[in-house]
Amino acid sequence: MSDTSERITLSVNGISQEVTTAPSRSLLEVLREDLALTGAKEGCGVGVCGACSVLVDGKLMSSCIVPVGMVQGRAVTTVEGLAAEDGTLTPVQTAFMECGGFQCGICTPGQVVAATALLRECPDPAAEEVREWMTGNLCRCTGYYSIVAAVLQAAKAGQGESD
């Protein structure tokens, strides 16, 4: 990729960052390679598996298909930015632990981010709504039962996360 580098500023997990890079590079690659935030994973690379899920201005996105130039001046939240600074887990993270909502864990950052986005938008979803919302996050290990249970438990526990 040989397009000209640009200076791009963005906020990542509340910290202002500046990167000089080709704006067509994926946000995922910039997060992982330039900012050493490897929580978001590259799975399919074409925006269908959800392992790279992040929030951009609070909106759920697949960062592998978001050109970094698009997030100039915007606020990105990755899985690393969810837990409190002292390491206290969010209700979503705790629920994934307690319900067995992961096994290999490669899709888990994406699942946790997606579930967090859902509960911000819809704090008390029905099981069917959870299943529909989580369609964009593939999990090959769990069969989804424990993920859906975790999201419902997190909803019951209050809210996904308080900003």
Place this chain on the structure above:
Amino acid sequence: MTTNLPFAIPEVRHEGPLKVTGHARYTADHALPGQLHAACLGSGVAHARIVRIDTTAAEQVPGVRAVLTAADIGDVRYGRQLRDMPVLASDRVRFMGQRVAAVAADTRQAAEEAVRLIDVEYEELPTLLDPRLATTPDAPVLHPEAEAYRLVQGARHAPAHPNIQGELVVGAGAEELAAAFGRADHVFEHTFRTPRQHQGYIEPHAAIVWFDDDVCHVISTNKAPFGLRQQMAAATGHPVDKIVVYNKFIGGDFGGKGFSLDEYVCFYLARETGRPVRSIMSYLEDLSSTAPRHATELTLRTGVTRDGTFVAHSAEVLFDGGAYGAAKANAHLVPHGGVDTMSAYSVPATHHRLTAVYTNAAPGGHMRAPGDVQAIFAGESHVDMIASELGIDPVELRRKNLAGGKTEGQDPSETAAVIDQVLLRAADGIDWSGVRSPGRGVGVALYRRKGGTGRGGVVMRALSPDRIQVITGAADQGGGTVTMIARVAAATMGIPERQVEVVQQPTAEALFDSGAGASRVTRVLGEATRLAATELSRLIAEPGAVFPVEVAQEVVAPADEDCGAYGALAVEVEVDEETGQIRVVEAVLAADTGTVISPLAHRGQLEGGFVYGLGGALMEELPVEGGQIMCGTLGDYKLPTSPDVPPLRIVSVAGESGTGPYGAKAVGEFGNLGVAPAIANAVARASGVRLQQLPLSAEAVHARLRQTGPESAPPREPGG
């Protein structure tokens, strides 16, 4: 011994906090100082002689540090057992996607650009794509040099034809079998086909290799670090004790992560450049060049008496082995689960011939219960077809033939009683005899899965009476190895689990382990932990014990150890007679899976296994046309998503004790086995359409309903 064990309390995964916060570091998450990025050129043709490779332009790309072909490294062959796969193709390519050249560069972009500039001239050769033609007189011979191929360990049994990768023949001799068939009132023969399927892990293969003097260090997605070390040593000639493998978190395996490709490429690139070299496959590369489940054709023949007793059974199982046998982990080079066509039944005379042949497709590999999935789909469909022909209820036909239940003049054994319970609990759970509306039907599948052989060990160390370390060289592919070890150690020593720390160490600092495969981890490492913990408890209780106290314990579960778990899956389906769409309404899985060490992981394996089987039954297929895969992304290769998943009930049946710690049994390759045949059987009973090929698609049902109408539909039985 098993009373008062704390296993009923759900576990807290030790690595859980790392996984839910994004801090668990998988292979692709590592970045070493000065590391280069690797990219490989895959063959664009399925079968060809390489005439010329020109890398001049690639070498000129800024940032490129090395461009390698077979001319640089030689004809280096590797494999899990059979070393037939070249690191880089020398004279020939045998499948589309096979590595021809490799580049290391400062950036991934530079490496990829250089790969695009490599010019290869091919002279195309006739392809062999249909495994049924592999041993015909006109078939091209894919490996003229096959006789020179070596196994990693031991000698290779020379195959009868150069296009045969491997063969396994077991069971009764020809005369005995013929005599047994002679006692049958009816002989039924049916043929089934299953497609090539990809494991579908979300983490593509990745590796980082670097040298520190003459020591080769490897971080990779391989789930069997000691196996990888041995295979790399055998291929490259680098001493095995100078290769250190660090694998820890594996982002999904399902059989596919036992086979490595680019570790070898990175080895040579790192040696050439003196820098760490990292390779991360794109999902397209993973779909096109790693080792999917073998496409299979199975012809089953069963002799049955008038009253429905099975008297003879034979199976011809043909596996499409792809271009190389390198991905298979056993020395006979066939997916050995193919012998399990009648795994839950007593049949006096059986005969199985399993054959894997070379074709011009990606190498056939292991995928969650390799061979068993194909065999049980065929076998359990076959049993229902026999039931239908004889007019016997499918559950009753199964009950008549249960394994362990046919000893002459004796009552059914304990085994038969357990299998009977498993079957009945599944059937009752789905309301087998209930009245159903048109378009709905129930189906069942019954099976046995053998599990858990291999070798592994742990070192246990008491730093003080209340601080215990367990050192293992095992990678955790998601099954929960670390937590399982901690729970067994704590339970055995009678201490709180928080006092046990499990440390995953590289191959150089841990005892040998066969790897996370063949459902062996709990059986082998769990039992090693139990034995080590027992001894450690004894040692630290001795007066004057001096800390640290250390115990090393290895366990070998021999290959002929015969510990199995029985499962029955019953499903209710609804078939849309307009569109052919199959909807699974509900499923019940009954299982005798022994003592449960980690309840969440255990349930997770059964639930996840069921959905894995659901994908394999209804949607997953990696078709190859003219040597080219027709699904290039996870958008085209369909996997189940959360709304696709029906309600599942799991019923536990108390059966015989397992050979794992405290009577545990293997469940890793268990929950997926009955799904395809149970659904196929339910579809037949709901719609009259009998599908003998996977996936069980709406298109297939629709075509059959349109072409022939519901053909020779069995009379709808109660509950059907």
